[in-house]
Amino acid sequence: MPVAAGSVRIFDTTLRDGEQAPGAGLTAAEKLEVARQLARLKVDVIEAGFPAASPGDFEAVNRIAREIKGGIAIAALARCRDGDPQRAIEAIKVAERPHLHVFIATSDIHLKHKLRIDRPTALAEAVKWVRHGRKALGRDAEIEFSAEDASRTDPDFLMEVYRAVVEAGASTVNIPDTVGYAIPSEFGALVGRVVAMVGSEATVSVHCHNDLGLATANTLAAVQAGARQVEVTINGLGERAGNASLEEVVMALRTRPTQFPELGSGVQTEHLTAASRLVSYLTGFAVQPNKAIVGGNAFAHESGIHQDGVIKNPLTYEIMTPQSVGLSGSSLTIGKLSGRKGLGGKLHDLGYDLEGETLDAIYRQAIALADAKKDVTDDDLIALVEARVAEVPQAVRLQGWNVTSSHGGNATGMVSLAVGDEDHAKAAIGNGPVDALFAAVDEALEPVLGWHPILETYEIKAVSGGEDAQGRVLVRCRRSTDVGPGALVVSGHGLSTNIIEASLDAYLVGVNKLHGAGVAGAAAGFVGRRTAQELP
């Protein structure tokens, strides 16, 4: 479909390029949850994955293509080689608006060292698979072609490729700055040249990486040069230093209309904060306090000079309001909640629309939390909502535990686990209480499962201030039997006012995810990691 006059098409690739960030892997269920949030944001295109990479990736893309409606296009990535585009088409053809995205590298360094083919071969493959996509999906579908490493490609050859793929049926041509190498002025000039050549026949798109901190700027320079699709991710997630950040690009278009005359996006910016939190939670990737738009300090002022100005007139230092990105300034004490309905309204203000059983469950948890800690804050409520997002089947369940630890000595811990109908209890010692209890879990599980989890990441953050705060634990782990760079690494979260309990919960979420992946494989929704072996 053509881009509406006066708007920039927002192509979100959080679930494809974003999810490629090492350690950010998501299950299919988690990907679907992110897709739902992207639908709430009203992005134009969701790139859901790379179906040829693994059966799990195919399944995730296909589920999103089946479920997400409302005029949002669902894109899938494919290399220009036999098998890839077919799998991608198979995964997305059920979508309301399928959007096929084929790519091949065009820079000499990639052609020579990675693909080991010459320019004419690359050009022929590009044309072949664009034509294939157009034929398979029909004249109304979106067929996008990307020239990987475009910013380091010989410009004349690049133009030849774009010209040829548009003639072969591509409706969008994408210019990726794959290695994050471009400077805005030169990138704008390159984009302008492509727009001048094929802009009347196809939408010109850009995809910028952030290796020099310039992804957002390059994307905006491209829009000023005539690009009308931008490929972006929530929180700037992505390989290495990530991609252009959706929230930065969208808010720049909105905040500076004189610089982008009659250009904007349809994104509902008041859902940005909730989207950022969800992606950060599910991937376990923190957003730094000084991240633009969605960082914890983005709307906070410290220096006396600034405080004073902001008190006198917010416009002295704020060019956007916190409300415009969905930041609610208020805090909450649970006593003031007028029951379940009040909670629903409060959560709505925070960007979460819950009802029925889910709302009931959160309400019960909030009431219980109010017994355990003095003040229940907005952050506490958000943590409760997020904890429900990534639930997994509990093949292994925690029955009980205890631990003692003291100055200078080892800690001693006991856990009791239920695996199916059987109870397994073990005691162990460790450097500290968490180490001791995790060791007890390992000892209990090894004889039953034939493996135990290996911990790769362990983090706790208090959800709010105060000594009685809820602790949120993140772990990443893999199976002891699964080694090497292709090993499946899963994340697990736990939330409790007792950090030991939260730690055990998180560890067992990891165990259950790893167990599910082992039992049912891709069918259980695990998006397998890609390895160098799988993708030459």
Add this chain to the structure above:
Amino acid sequence: MPVAAGSVRIFDTTLRDGEQAPGAGLTAAEKLEVARQLARLKVDVIEAGFPAASPGDFEAVNRIAREIKGGIAIAALARCRDGDPQRAIEAIKVAERPHLHVFIATSDIHLKHKLRIDRPTALAEAVKWVRHGRKALGRDAEIEFSAEDASRTDPDFLMEVYRAVVEAGASTVNIPDTVGYAIPSEFGALVGRVVAMVGSEATVSVHCHNDLGLATANTLAAVQAGARQVEVTINGLGERAGNASLEEVVMALRTRPTQFPELGSGVQTEHLTAASRLVSYLTGFAVQPNKAIVGGNAFAHESGIHQDGVIKNPLTYEIMTPQSVGLSGSSLTIGKLSGRKGLGGKLHDLGYDLEGETLDAIYRQAIALADAKKDVTDDDLIALVEARVAEVPQAVRLQGWNVTSSHGGNATGMVSLAVGDEDHAKAAIGNGPVDALFAAVDEALEPVLGWHPILETYEIKAVSGGEDAQGRVLVRCRRSTDVGPGALVVSGHGLSTNIIEASLDAYLVGVNKLHGAGVAGAAAGFVGRRTAQELP
């Protein structure tokens, strides 16, 4: 001093604008440690603080001005109002190269709502204090003038101001994008106009904020337009979404010489990673994994496509080498350390030059750590080094503790503290072990000190993978008697393979910092927070 031909002057404001980020406050000793690291990096100017803000800030700037040599200029900020420039001059006049930085807002919104003065008054004050600075510091000193909110100032008035201050003796004119509002193309045009007007008589400088994610791009656009000083911070630290990031600007200049012909900086980029870690550690501000240059994933590759390319030729996806920013790829097992000397060499490779007693202490700790955990990694060593950076006098010392906790019940903990010659032991219950022990600390201290700490932040991160990893705890706390937005909030770190021990250590560092601030105030080196009351 004029900028050398063919180079961009790197003006680091981590200790001034960076440290204004809410929650990033540093003690004078910590500021000095950062200044030493900036000297290792070989920045051209260190903006050390805002001496008129508080006696603590004055003291910190003055200590840095006395200690840091090697041709690095030391800058201090001052408003254009009686008292400020005098204090700034007093603080920096001992420096090898004093650099006075005076500013006044020039945009109508700031003049009207914050300063409540008209344009001619602002212009007269600017000229007056530039002239004062030139007279006080002599003809060789650097006198810099900033027009706050320049990017929202009427351009004609802005030019009038810059013209006048250069005539009054300013050797540098700075163009701040105070609210992070500018877009690179327009900002470059503005800078070009200033360069054309006064560029032959003064150095043109820029200071960009990151509210729309464009600080680095605006800074580079300014360099392309003729700016020859850039004001930047490590990790992009700063108020709200922060400032332009030193590492991004410096690495862009270095990586793209054809875009910045004959322009570079004297920064020793192989110290960037150590500088980033130090600032992150001392401020407690995490660097997100996808942060350009210094993020944990900045040089990591996940997707099969990328892995494959990087294995075949790193240049396919890497435009910089990890070594160029001081990232060592190697890991280490302590058994392989050939004693104390081997450790010194290893630490040197990681960007830390230690000797004498400090190296001995780290060596002893590393050997002890090798008993407690299987593998001692680079990250473990860095954590040991960093833990020594922010040591504080121990008025309150931990003597002993124990704790028990179990599923579904409260935790019970006991701590024994030494305060001066007296022992104070208390037991308490809590939701979890840390809550119980912190409550016991509170109960033990309240009768002795008249206050107890209030916890505002609590975070743990495992330093490396594995269940036996060291946990590093960060707390932020204030005194229970100190409330409101002006309250002194301090951070404390703890490091141990037992997370309970690390938590108590961190809490007591916080207690001792708060106690030191109470006993000796600014003289103990505490840089007091600025409040709206202090600075109208």
